[in-house]
Amino acid sequence: MKMIRFSTAGESHGEALIALVSGLPAGIPVDLEFVNRELWRRQQGYGRGGRMKIETDKAHVLSGVRHGKTIGSPIAIEIVNRDWKNWEEKLPVEVGDPALHQAVASPRPGHADLAGALKFNFPDARYVLERASARESTARVAAGAFARLMLRTLGIEVASHVVRVGRVALDRAATWEEIAAIASKDEIVLGCVDEPTEARMKEEVEEAARTGDTVGGVFEVVAHCVPAGLGSYANWDERLDGQLAEAVMSVQAVKAVEIGRGMEAAESFGSRVHDPINYAAEDNGKPTRFTRPQNNAGGVEGGVSNGEDIIVRGYLKPISTLRKPLASVRFDTREATSASYERSDICVVPAAGVIGEAMVALTIARLAQEKFGGDSALELQRNFLGYIQQMRSY
Ligand code: EPS
Numbered sequence: 356m357k358m359i360r361f362s363t364a365g366e367s368h369g370e371a372l373i374a375l376v377s378g379l380p381a382g383i384p385v386d387l388e389f390v391n392r393e394l395w396r397r398q399q400g401y402g403r404g405g406r407m408k409i410e411t412d413k414a415h416v417l418s419g420v421r422h423g424k425t426i427g428s429p430i431a432i433e434i435v436n437r438d439w440k441n442w443e444e445k446l447p448v449e450v451g452d453p454a455l456h457q458a459v460a461s462p463r464p465g466h467a468d469l470a471g472a473l474k475f476n477f478p479d480a481r482y483v484l485e486r487a488s489a490r491e492s493t494a495r496v497a498a499g500a501f502a503r504l505m506l507r508t509l510g511i512e513v514a515s516h517v518v519r520v521g522r523v524a525l526d527r528a529a530t531w532e533e534i535a536a537i538a539s540k541d542e543i544v545l546g547c548v549d550e551p552t553e554a555r556m557k558e559e560v561e562e563a564a565r566t567g568d569t570v571g572g573v574f575e576v577v578a579h580c581v582p583a584g585l586g587s588y589a590n591w592d593e594r595l596d597g598q599l600a601e602a603v604m605s606v607q608a609v610k611a612v613e614i615g616r617g618m619e620a621a622e623s624f625g626s627r628v629h630d631p632i633n634y635a636a637e638d639n640g641k642p643t644r645f646t647r648p649q650n651n652a653g654g655v656e657g658g659v660s661n662g663e664d665i666i667v668r669g670y671l672k673p674i675s676t677l678r679k680p681l682a683s684v685r686f687d688t689r690e691a692t693s694a695s696y697e698r699s700d701i702c703v704v705p706a707a708g709v710i711g712e713a714m715v716a717l718t719i720a721r722l723a724q725e726k727f728g729g730d731s732a733l734e735l736q737r738n739f740l741g742y743i744q745q746m747r748s749y
Contacts, residue, residue, distance in 0.1 A: 358378050358721065358724070358725065359376070359377070359378035359379060359502065359505075359717070359720050359721040359724050360376070360377050360378055360721075361374060361375060361376045361377070361495075361498040361717060362374075362375050363375075363491055363494035363495060363498070364494075365434075365436075365490075365491065365494060366446070366482075366485035366486050366488075366490075367436075367484065367485050367486075367488035367490035367491075368436065368438055368439065368441075368442035368445075368446055368485060369436060369439065369442075369446065369485065370435070370436060370439045371433045371434060371435045371436055371439070372433070372434045372436065372490065372491065372493050372494040372497075373431065373432065373433055373434075373494060374430075374431075374432040374434075374494035374495070374497045374498040375429055375430070375431050375432075375498075376419070376429065376430045376432070376498045376501050376502075377419075377428075377429040377430070378721075378724065379419075379425050379427070379430065379501060379502075379505055379720075379724075380425065380427060380505070380724070380729050380730055380731050380732050380734065380735050381424070381425055381426050381427035381730060381731045381732065382424050382425065382731045382732035382733060383424060383425040383501075383504050383505050383508060383732045384423060384424055384504065384508075385416075385420045385423055385424060385425060385501070385504060386504065387414065387416070389500060389503075389504070390414045390432075390497060390500040390501070390504075391412075391413055391414055393496050393497070393499070393500040393503075393709065393713070394412035394413065394414060394434065394493060394496055394497060394500075395411075395412070396496075396538060396543065396706075396709045397412070397492065397493060397496045397706050397709040397710060398410065398411075398412060398706070399542075399543035399705060399706065400543055400544070400545060400546065400702065400703065400704070400705035400706050401544050401545055401557055401560050401702065402545075402560040402563070402564070402570070402700060402701040402702030402703070403700050403701075403702075403703065403706065404698055404699050404700040404701070405698050406438065406490075406698060409437050409438050410436065410437050410438065411437070412434050412493050413434065413435070414432050414433075414434060414497045414500075415432065415433040415434070415435065416430065416431070416432055417431040417432070417433055418430060418431045419431065425501075425732075427730060427731070430501060432494070432497045432498070432501075434493050434494060434497060436490075445457050446481075446485070456481070457481060458478075458479040458481055458686075459479050459480035459481045459483070459484050459695045459697070460479055460685055460686055460687065460692075460695055461683040461684060461685050461686065461692050461693065461694050461695050462480050462683055462684070462686070462694065462695070463480075463675050463676055463677070463680070463681075463683065463694040463695060464675065464681045464682075464683065464694060465672065465673075465675030466480075466483075466484070466487065466675040466676065467480075467483050467484075467487035468480035468483050468484065468487075468695075471483030471487060472686065478686060478687070479686045479687075480686070480695070484697070487607070488607075489607035489608065489703065489706075489707075489710075491607070492606065492607060492706075492710040492713075495606075495710055495713050495714065495717075496709060496710060496713045498713065498717060499710075499712065499713020499714065499716045499717050500713070502713070502716040502717045502719075502720035502721075503712075503713075503716045503720075505720050505723075505724075505732075505735075506716060506719060506720055506723065508732050508735070508736055509723060509735070509736065509739050510580050511578060511579065511580050511581055511719065511723070512535065512578070512579045512580060513576065513577070513578045513579070513712045513715055513716045513719070514531075514534045514535040514537065514538055514576070514577055514579070514712065515534070515537075515546070515574050515575060515576045515577070515708035515709065515711055515712045516529055516533075516534045516537055516546055516547060516548050516574070516575055516577075516708065517545050517546040517547045517553075517556070517572060517573070517574050517575075517704045517705050517708060518547075518572075518573045518574065518575050518668065519572045519573035519704075520545055520547075520556035520559045520560065520570060520571075520572040520702060520704055521556075521559040521560075521563070521570040521571065521572060521673075522559060523552065523555045523556045523558075523559050524552075524573075525547055525548065525549055525552050526552070527549065529548040529549075529575075531577060531579050531664065533548040534548060534575075534577055535579070536548075543705055544557060544705075545557060545560070545702075545704065545705055546574070546704070546705030546708055556572075559702075560701055560702045563673075563701050563702065564701050566679070567677065567678035567679030568673070568677060568678075568679065568701075569673040569674040569675075569676070569677060569699075569700070569701050569702065570673050570701065570702050571608070571670075571671040571672045571673040571674075571702075571704065572671055572702070572704035573668055573669065573670050573671065573704070574668065574669050574671070574704055574705070574707055574708030574711055575666060575667070575668045575708070576603070576665075576666070576667045576668075576669070576708065576711040576712050576715045577664050577665065577666055578654070578664065578665035578667075578715055578716070578719055579664055581654065581660050581662070581664075581665050581719060582642055582660065582662060582739075582742065582743060582746065583642075583643060583659070583660055583661050583662035583746065584659060584660060584726065584742070584746075585659065585660040585719065585722040585723060585726060586598065586655070586658050586659045586660060586722055587658060587659060588657040588658045588659060593658065594657075594658025594659075595655050595658055595659060595660055595665075595718075595722065596614050596655045596658055597658065598718050598722070599612070599614065599655075599665070599667050599715060599718055600612045600614070600667075602714035602715065602717065602718045603667055603669045603711050603714055603715065604669075605714065606669060606707055606710050606711055606714060607707075607710075608671045608672050608674065608675075608703065608707065609669045609670065609671055609672075609707065609711075610670055610671070610672045611669075611670035612667065612668065612669055612670070613653075613667070613668040613670070614652075614653040614655055614666065614667055614668075615650065615651050615652045615653020615654070615655070615666050616628070616651040616653070617653070619651075620651065628651055629651070629652070630647040630648070630649050630650060630651055630652055630663075631647065631648060631649075632645060632646075632647065633645070633646045633647070633648065634646070638747060641662075642662065642743045642746045642747055643662055643746050643747070643749065644749075645662070647661075647663055650663045650664060650666065653665060653666035653667065654666060665715070665719070667711065667715055669707060669708075669711045671703070671704055671707050673702075674699055674700050674701065674702075674703060676696060676697060676699035676700075677694070677696070678696060678699075680693040680694035680695070680696050681693070681694050682694070683695075723739070726742075727739045727742065
């Protein structure tokens, strides 16, 4: 089956994380600095925990890339966990010394701990935490970076920004240029395009830090220059919005996904929601002369991309590991106690945005490859340009 697929393996305190990406065409230039920069971006943001001081995530490509280009074979990427040296004896692959096992003795409300322990019949939540942890998202970002490299050859870019942290929301529209510029900053605070708003977001994180709490928020991913025609209304599981929603909802801590102004639309009249259609005299270098004065639909109508920017928002619950833990029960005695606490983050909204970008890029790359096909970058590009040409004449 010729389809872009990816999977990940690895545990939070295991030896390494692994991403396996297959189905990318041969001949895509691989910029490893870009891949590592993406991994760096995922580690940033005000409110990240102590673990980020231990790790400097780097992609070690084991296969599928030779002489700086993809070769059409599966790409295996390893990201070593530096923290492994502190866990080698506590989490050995072999039987090891049971006295060194570090139990997660009481499940954290909001985390996978309880449901996971019940499901897999574990006596405590250690193994659940190890895999359910958002550390796994490192591998997704590495896989996503390769999808982005493919999309780049078609002129498609993906970026994200933070539109809410706790009670503080960005109250103005952001341009594509502003959003894209965040990724090249040397210091990422909270990934908001508006400095005064970002400063207030920072105060929100500070308050959570002071009170032993955590804080969530909303990130927005934008995919730019996606041509009309990706996804389909023909079958329920081919709809672009459905596939984007699944991809973004699968990001750790995301509890809701919105396409365009989905939430507001539910409260408004149709005449205020839908984006009027115009036809321009000139194409202005765009693939189509159909234009829209606004983009409430977030670039998707009827489950199909419509040529406008694709806009997807991920709503994050606050991280479930609390320094001032909530009520829980001991796994061994069933006695009431407080939930386990292990080093964690206070706010991860900008990092989640980077993971959201990876998931959106992987989804769009898969659909682009499905539509345009091609075993080599050249063939993919030729098919893509042929389609753009066809659209220009419409
Ligand atoms: C994370 C690494 C983890 C956590 C976080 C995400 O490292 P550690 O558990 O060693 O501190 O900081 O995981 C969680 C939020 C979670 O709930 O498990 C990372 O690399 O993103």
